[in-house]
Amino acid sequence: METEHREQTEAFDNTPWPSTTLPDWMSDLPGHLSLSRISVPGTHDSMSLFGNSKIRCQSWPLEAQLAAGVRFLDIRCKLEGGHFLIYHVNTFQEADFSEVLKKTLGFLEEHPWETVLMRVKEELPMIPNEAFAPRLRQYLEEEGQGRVWAKETIPTLGQARGKVVILEELEEEVLGVPHEELKVGDAWHVLSAERKWDRVKEHLGVATTGDLAILHLTFCSGNGLFTNPEELAKDINPRCYEHLRARAGETVRWGVVIMDFPGTGLIRIIVESNLEMGSGCTTA
Template sequence: SKYIKVLNSSAIITSCAGSGSGFNDNPALDPRFYNTDWMKSIPDDTPVSAISIPGSHESLSLYGGPLAVCQVWTLDKQLKVGIRYFDVHAGIWLPNQKSINIRDSHWMFYQHVEFDGVLRDIFNFLNRHNRETVLLKVTFHGLYREKVVLLMKKLTKKFQTRIWTKLSVPNMQQARGKIVFLQSESFHTGTENHKSFFFQYNRLQNVEEKIKHIKPHLCDHHVVLTETKASVLKSPKTLARTVNKELHSLVVQHKKSSLNRGCLGVFSLSFPSADLIKDII
């Protein structure tokens, strides 16, 4: 099964303004940009890794100032606009804490939501749009990781019929209506994923050549991850303005002329525009 994930920072959802920039920082989302059922037409035997999937980087980092915020849309809006991969940072910071907090990855600002609430919102969406699937990568932080792992095991057991936790990549028939967990460095449940290294020093480098090499080895069997990350002292929004435009051009050009179609995979974005998301799907 194949899967690529490209992490990027950007979003534009107003009409034509900024068209082609791939970037948006307007929290409003016009319903005409909804893509709630775009996976419905994908054949059942298609591996999830073989699909180009728009995702969000630090999906729930909406609070904490310019160095922490990576998104402007809520989880609900991200699902409605067509995002199907979510990168979540979570943990427990107090010994008597009974639920898993969502925070940003650098500064640890609380994002006013708990992990079980995230699962609930995703499942509510999948109940209404049961031909879709959602990929979820969870990274743990904080002092009490053993407790977090224990709580996560309870949650995955509670929802075991709705969550894919196997190492193998599912096809769409196996994934529809479910959350597919991807492994992270701190949470080893779920499907393997690998970096594509499309970006070097936050610039796209030799992408078509890299796709050609990745395709026969990884894309049919693993999730491939392409990501850009702002440094701790650089604003994700600043990076997104540059990277998203470059990525948008790549997606459009790849669709038109690439000899290696079908191996772009998941794009993990900060501040993505509705145009960029639409072009990915």
């Protein structure tokens, strides 16, 4: 059987675990900062570790992503039998939302100065499930241990420390910061890597100059007929790394930068654009 080739660079990583970790990087940031003013590393389809090359978006499990410094999670669910099962398209990711929430809150209990932004959406329903939103609300109240921010307003870091902040993308009910109040750049359907990078670079520019009260999300991820998430990340992630590194040493609000297969160097360069903080990187 052919051995799967694993690659680990500053910008791209498809190995099982990051080489370095940043588990407490938010602890150096002042609590009065709104989350909309902070540069945050994130992952797209964060739990999509299983399936073919068109489906897989990550190689690090949830615990590794959080340890590496990822503070935005993109969680896609289908409500089946009263449970929120994690899917990417129609591929079950061998996890449920209960597990995701438990592990995330467990991480935050060990690292109480951190917060995690969590985008929760129903994955590609033919017809939106009317029970999805009320069941999600009930679940967050019962299982969230009082540590879930499900208000419409964007909190300060001080208000959000130790909590999961929900960014909702629901059809009707508002549960968390509404999707339509975010500034999102997500050109996910990719015809060419050049055009994709142009869109990413453009939206990163918008994030640096846009309203500081608005949370900006830039998706570096994508898929297409002639590419897949991993191959695209090998191209886009290094471009993103070099683009951000060109402004190293400056305080830059890049917003939430959302990636497939991120490398620890790319995560670090996003984190370090918040110059109020120190370093504190540890070897895994």
